[in-house]
Structures are given as structure tokens and as C-alpha cells.
Amino acid sequence: MVTTPLLPSDYLDLISPLRAGADLRGRIEAVHPETGDAATIVIRPGRGWRGHTAGQYVRIGVDVDGRRLWRAYSITSPTNRQDGRVTITVKAIPGGKVSNHLVRRATPGTLIQLDQPTGDFVLPQTKPAKVLYLTAGSGITPVMGMLRDTEFDDVVMVHCAPQPQDVIFRNELHDLVADRKLRLTEVHTDTDGRLDIARLDELVPDWAERETWACGPAGLLDAAEEHWTEHGVQERLHTERFRPSVVVAGDGGEVTFSATGKTVEADGATPLLDIGEEAGVLMPSGCRMGICFGCVTPLKAGAVRDLRTGEITEAEPGVLIQTCVSAAAGPCDIEQ
Amino acid sequence: MTAIDPTAHLTAEQIEELGRELDAIRDEVLADRGEKDAAYIRKVISAQRKLELVSRGVLLFSIFPPAWLLGTAGLSVAKIMDNMEIGHNVLHGQWDWMRDPKIHSTTWEWDHVSPSDQWKHSHNELHHTYTNVIGKDNDLGYGIMRVDEDQKWHPFHLGQPLWNFINACFFEYGIAAYDLELGKNLHKRRRKDPEFRARAKAVGRKIRKQVLKDYVIHPLLSGPSFLTTLAATFTANLVRNIWSHSVIMCGHFPEGVQVFERRSIKDETRGQWYLRQMMGSANISGSRAMHFMTGNLSHQIEHHLFPDLPSNRYAEVAVKVRALFEKYELEYVTGPLPKQVFSAWHKVFRLSLPNKKPKVKASDRGQELVAA
Numbered sequence: 001m002v003t004t005p006l007l008p009s010d011y012l013d014l015i016s017p018l019r020a021g022a023d024l025r026g027r028i029e030a031v032h033p034e035t036g037d038a039a040t041i042v043i044r045p046g047r048g049w050r051g052h053t054a055g056q057y058v059r060i061g062v063d064v065d066g067r068r069l070w071r072a073y074s075i076t077s078p079t080n081r082q083d084g085r086v087t088i089t090v091k092a093i094p095g096g097k098v099s100n101h102l103v104r105r106a107t108p109g110t111l112i113q114l115d116q117p118t119g120d121f122v123l124p125q126t127k128p129a130k131v132l133y134l135t136a137g138s139g140i141t142p143v144m145g146m147l148r149d150t151e152f153d154d155v156v157m158v159h160c161a162p163q164p165q166d167v168i169f170r171n172e173l174h175d176l177v178a179d180r181k182l183r184l185t186e187v188h189t190d191t192d193g194r195l196d197i198a199r200l201d202e203l204v205p206d207w208a209e210r211e212t213w214a215c216g217p218a219g220l221l222d223a224a225e226e227h228w229t230e231h232g233v234q235e236r237l238h239t240e241r242f243r244p245s246v247v248v249a250g251d252g253g254e255v256t257f258s259a260t261g262k263t264v265e266a267d268g269a270t271p272l273l274d275i276g277e278e279a280g281v282l283m284p285s286g287c288r289m290g291i292c293f294g295c296v297t298p299l300k301a302g303a304v305r306d307l308r309t310g311e312i313t314e315a316e317p318g319v320l321i322q323t324c325v326s327a328a329a330g331p332c333d334i335e336q
Numbered sequence: 337m338t339a340i341d342p343t344a345h346l347t348a349e350q351i352e353e354l355g356r357e358l359d360a361i362r363d364e365v366l367a368d369r370g371e372k373d374a375a376y377i378r379k380v381i382s383a384q385r386k387l388e389l390v391s392r393g394v395l396l397f398s399i400f401p402p403a404w405l406l407g408t409a410g411l412s413v414a415k416i417m418d419n420m421e422i423g424h425n426v427l428h429g430q431w432d433w434m435r436d437p438k439i440h441s442t443t444w445e446w447d448h449v450s451p452s453d454q455w456k457h458s459h460n461e462l463h464h465t466y467t468n469v470i471g472k473d474n475d476l477g478y479g480i481m482r483v484d485e486d487q488k489w490h491p492f493h494l495g496q497p498l499w500n501f502i503n504a505c506f507f508e509y510g511i512a513a514y515d516l517e518l519g520k521n522l523h524k525r526r527r528k529d530p531e532f533r534a535r536a537k538a539v540g541r542k543i544r545k546q547v548l549k550d551y552v553i554h555p556l557l558s559g560p561s562f563l564t565t566l567a568a569t570f571t572a573n574l575v576r577n578i579w580s581h582s583v584i585m586c587g588h589f590p591e592g593v594q595v596f597e598r599r600s601i602k603d604e605t606r607g608q609w610y611l612r613q614m615m616g617s618a619n620i621s622g623s624r625a626m627h628f629m630t631g632n633l634s635h636q637i638e639h640h641l642f643p644d645l646p647s648n649r650y651a652e653v654a655v656k657v658r659a660l661f662e663k664y665e666l667e668y669v670t671g672p673l674p675k676q677v678f679s680a681w682h683k684v685f686r687l688s689l690p691n692k693k694p695k696v697k698a699s700d701r702g703q704e705l706v707a708a
Binding site for chain 1 (some may be wrong): 369370371372373374375382385386389429433434435436438439440442443444446447448542546548549553554557610
């Protein structure tokens with residue numbers, strides 16, 4: 001009542017944005033280049049940070065050109081880091097607004113928004129005897145979080161990157177190899193071509209006996225899932241996808257965000273979450289790949305298409321849709 | 337007083353071309369909108385909060401006259417910043433593009449007795465769409481004044497200078513009543529309409545909170561300075577009310593601003609809508625500080641053309657808009673604050689008396705313009 005219509009926290013945020021009880025934020029403390037297009041961001045999280053499990057990711061909200069954009073990145077620091085900082089390692093993807101901003105323009109001192117860490121791509125409670133990490137490109141990031149966190153007796157890694165200098169954490173990996181803590185095979189796809197999953201027999205003869213964590217582009221993960229299933233050992237394979245695999249696009253339509261009162265034209269391939277954000281609507285969002293259900297919103301009218309399956313959902317009272325993996329299938333009305 | 341349509345020399349084609357040129361000005365700003373603009377509004381909000389905190393802190397000792405003066409001046413400025421450069425513009429959605437839930441038209445609440453959602457409806461939807469259309473835009477005279485020769489005179493209008501003065505002093509309550517459309521809704525059965533009652537309740541709650549904060553809690557916190565702090569917050573609210581009332585009067589009331597008949601906006605094109613905004617608004621000239629304290633409503637013409645562009649951009653947009661006024665030979669109504677305030681008040685006094693009906697009515701392209 002002393003501060004109405006504001007809250008006392010609105011004033012406290014001016015002084016101490018990382019304090020306990022504030023919305024979870026972090027401050028960028030350093031940016032270390034890793035390769036030509038990847039960098040590690042050291043973040044001091046706010047007091048409300050609950051800590052992560054190795055392999056998990058965190059969603060961060062970054063203001064790029066004044067606009068707040070949310071993306072998920074794997075945490076690459078170990079859980080027992082002494083100074084309480086966490087790191088994410090970001091690879092700039094062509095046209096990627098947030099990744100390019102973080103790798104090339106982010107400066108220490110910048111405040112960012114954070115969510116609590118989340119994700120099921122984690123190590124089990126009981127240590128497996130033999131481990132295989134199968135990664136490609138920036139898919140190495142959650143695995144690096146695991147490697148730095150927990151030592152195993154027998155760890156093999158197969159990592160794909162275009163060229164040797166594109167391998168993120170290359171020096172650290174080679175140090176682990178020198179210390180006999182890791183056996184590493186690098187596949188350089190510019191010279192060797194893409195990894196044929198059947199080559200695993202030759203690279204890691206006992207792959208089927210190993211508890212495996214795989215992270216990389218959809219092509220690699222699809223092939224791995226098929227391969228593991230064929231050999232009847234699919235329960236040993238754990239995968240993490242950075243993007244939903246889009247199978248189908250249909251017709252778009254006019255999308256109305258009725259609570260905000262905005263109407264925009266949408267194509268049939270762009271997630272409604274992106275459409276709404278582009279129009280300045282405050283869309284709830286989560287993993288952006290159809291897993292966490294943080295973005296569910298009532299569909300009041302019209303129809304939407306699930307971008308992963310092509311399935312059409314029509315509006316009925318109580319129907320909720322995941323806006324991050326749904327596109328307009330004709331005119332529709334989203335209650336947001 | 338003239339009854340000649342000041343846009344009569346424009347062809348329908350020219351009006352649409354004018355619309356396209358204005359769209360281009362808007363697109364230029366949109367393409368360039370970014371980090372600097374975001375930094376601007378964050379800086380203003382942070383400065384406003386600090387100023388308010390410090391002023392209220394100083395007022396804890398308001399029993400000492402220098403503290404009273406300093407605290408009251410600071411709080412007045414803080415309240416004006418909250419309502420004008422921040423509140424009005426955030427509630428217009430000027431900063432929604434940042435996607436910061438803390439600075440968004442759907443979440444913002446301001447230091448004002450009218451709840452933001454009600455104000456957004458009456459201001460953004462009604463006033464900005466139907467600008468200066470008699471019978472549609474209630475901002476024209478707020479339903480208590482006669483603002484055009486063509487409006488029928490009633491003995492009630494004799495008192496309009498007084499009504500306007502009272503409205504200025506308690507402007508935020510005037511706005512709240514007006515957002516509730518009290519005049520219309522207090523009639524007969526409408527009073528019992530559940531929707532109206534819900535809205536009235538929301539206003540009641542907001543008033544209670546505002547009054548409690550300004551006139552009970554902060555004076556109590558001041559201890560021995562109770563009465564002087566009470567006087568200080570009352571003064572700050574009064575200053576804010578009179579200031580915002582004056583600025584807003586300058587936006588649509590000064591001589592030279594056109595009003596329009598209801599039928600003139602039937603089938604209005606984009607170009608014609610732009611033209612109505614251009615002819616129905618007036619600017620205030622002055623320093624940068626002046627523009628800031630008016631919440632950039634001193635660029636009323638530009639604001640009405642582009643209500644959702646960030647307010648810090650109106651100054652640069654104004655140069656281009658003014659060039660278009662010259663190109664299309666239209667009158668850009670502007671002047672220093674005292675002159676515009678006098679002009680608006682002069683009209684309020686003049687129209688409190690009956691007048692002869694203007695003989696000639698401009699009628700052209702179905703756009704029948706009635707000039708004041």
C-alpha cells in the first residue's frame with residue numbers, strides 16, 4: 001500500500017536485481033571465446049537459483065536490439081563449481097538472433113532473465129559401468145556438463161564437427177584423453193563425410209553394452225534411435241534435441257490474439273509462439289520444442305496444426321495448444 | 337471562425353498519396369527501433385522511481401519549509417513523469433515490442449485513479465479512433481462542454497469555464513468518471529448493469545488505494561509532519577492534474593483545430609483517417625525539457641498519426657511530418673504552451689455563449705468537414 005500501484009520489489013529491483021525473492025535473473029560476468037563461432041558465457045545467477053543437474057539446460061531471456069528473446073542452452077559448468085557461477089556455451093548459428101548476440105556482442109555486466117534449470121537428459125543415480133557419448137556440433141554442450149561433473153571408469157566419446165578447429169572444448173577433451181579419463185574419436189565431417197551410424201561397430205565395438213547419451217542434429221539422433229531400436233537396446237539410449245523435428249507445414253491464416261487484441265497473418269510453418277512474440281504479445285514460453293508445456297494457451301476458435309505430426313487440432317471449450325510446435329491451419333483465435 | 341474546409345484543395349488521390357508517405361515515415365522508425373529506445377524508457381522509469389523515492393523521503397520531514405518545497409516539487413514532477421512520459425505511452429503499447437512483461441501495456445498500472453484497462457479502452461480505442469468526431473469522441477469537451485459552433489447551445493454551457501476549471505483541478509477523477517462514462521451510465525436502469533457495476537467497483541478500489549497511500553499512509557509515516565505531508569501530496573496531485581489538463585487541452589482545443597461530423601467518417605480510407613488526425617490535433621512548441629514533461633504530447637499531431645511509436649521518436653518524426661504539411665499546403669497548428677492554453681480557454685469562454693449558426697457548410701467528397 002505504501003508503493004501502490006507499484007510493488008516494493010519494483011523499487012528494490014533498481015538496487016538489487018539478483019536478491020533473494022526477486023524474479024530470477026543473472027548477470028553476465030565474462031564471455032570466453034571457444035572457437036570461431038562459439039563462446040562460453042559465465043553467469044552469476046540470482047539468489048533464487050536452485051542449482052542444476054549435469055546435462056540440464058536453462059532458458060535465458062536476453063534483450064537483443066531492445067527485444068526480449070528467450071532461448072534454451074545447456075549448462076556446461078559442473079554442479080559443484082566453487083564460485084556459484086554457471087556457464088552456458090553457445091554456438092552462433094547462421095541467422096540466429098540470440099546466439100549471434102551472445103557470441104559476438106554480449107558484454108560483462110549485462111543483466112539477463114533466467115528460468116530454473118530443467119531437462120531429463122541427465123546421468124542416472126547409479127553410475128553405469130560403461131558410457132558412450134555420441135555428439136555433434138553444439139550437441140557437445142550438455143555432455144561437457146556431464147564430463148566435467150562426474151567421472152566414470154570407462155567413457156568413450158564420438159564427436160562430429162566439420163573441422164578440427166570447430167571442435168568446442170577441444171583442448172580440455174584432449175587433456176582428458178591424456179589423463180586416460182576419456183577415449184575420444186573425432187569425426188571431421190568436411191573430410192570424413194557424415195557419420196554413418198553403422199560405423200559405430202568399428203569405432204566403438206561394444207557400443208550396444210554402453211549407456212549412451214546422444215545430442216546433435218535431428219539426422220544423427222533419428223539414425224541413432226533407429227539403430228539402437230534395431231539392436232533391441234533402445235533403453236540404453238538417451239537423446240536431447242535442440243529443435244522439434246518438423247514434419248509438415250500446411251496453410252496458414254489470420255491469427256487473433258484476443259486478450260491482447262492483435263491480429264496478424266501467419267504462414268503454416270511458423271510456430272504460433274514466434275508469430276505472437278513477433279507481434280509484441282506476451283506469450284508464455286518454455287523449451288520451444290514441444291516438451292515442457294510451458295507455452296500452453298487456450299485455442300478459442302479455428303484450427304492449428306502440430307508441426308511435428310501434422311495433426312490438426314480444432315477449437316473446443318477447454319482445448320489447450322502448445323504454441324511452440326503449433327502453426328495456424330486457417331484463421332484461429334488464441335486467448336493470449 | 338471559418339467554415340471553409342482547409343483540405344478542400346486536395347484530391348482523393350493526393351490524400352492517399354499523403355497516407356503512403358506517412359506510412360513510409362512510420363516504417364522508417366520501425367526498422368530502426370531497438371536497443372537505444374529500450375535503454376531510453378528503462379532510464380526514464382528508473383529515474384522516475386528514484387525521484388519519487390527521494391521526494392517522499394524528503395517529505396518525511398516536510399514540517400521544515402525547505403523540505404516541503406523540495407519534496408513537493410520532486411513529487412509533482414515524479415507524478416507527471418509517471419502519468420505522461422511513462423504511463424500514457426506504455427499504455428498505448430509504445431513499448432510492447434520490447435516484450436518485457438514489466439514494461440507492457442497489458443501489465444502496466446499507473447499513479448492515477450482510473451484503472452489502466454478502463455483508460456485504455458476510452459482513450460486508445462475511442463478517442464484515438466474517432467478523434468474529434470462530435471458525438472463519438474468524448475474527449476471533445478468531456479461531455480460537459482460545448483467545443484464547436486455547430487453544437488447546440490444550452491444554458492448549462494454558461495458555466496463551462498467553471499466546469500473546466502474544476503475538471504482541471506481534479507482531472508484524474510474527471511478522467512475516471514469519464515472512462516466509466518458516468519454521465520451516460522448514471523441514467524435510469526444502466527446503473528444496475530452488472531458490467532458497469534464491476535467497472536465502478538474497480539475504480540472504487542483504485543481510488544481507495546491511491547487515497548490511502550497519498551493521504552493516510554505517507555502522512556502517518558511522516559509522524560509530526562503529518563499535516564504538511566498531507567498538504568504536499570495534495571499539492572503534488574493538484575499540480576499534476578492542472579499540468580496534464582493543460583497539456584491535453586492544447587492537443588485538440590486550440591483555435592485552428594478541426595472537428596468533424598459523425599457522417600464524415602463513413603467509409604473513411606487510411607489516407608482520410610491520417611488527414612483527420614492531422615487536422616484534428618495541435619502541437620506545443622518548446623524545449624526538450626518541455627517535450628519531456630508533456631510526455632511528448634507536445635507532438636500531439638505526430639502522436640495521433642502514430643500512437644504506437646515510441647514517444648522518444650516523435651521529435652525526429654515531427655520534422656518529416658511538418659514537411660508533409662507544407663507540401664500538401666495544410667496548416668500545422670502549433671505554438672508555445674501559454675499561447676495554446678490561452679487559445680483553448682478562449683474557446684471555452686467563447687462557446688459558453690450562444691452563436692449564430694455558420695452559414696456555409698463545407699461539403700466535399702462526402703468528407704463534409706465542419707471547421708471551427
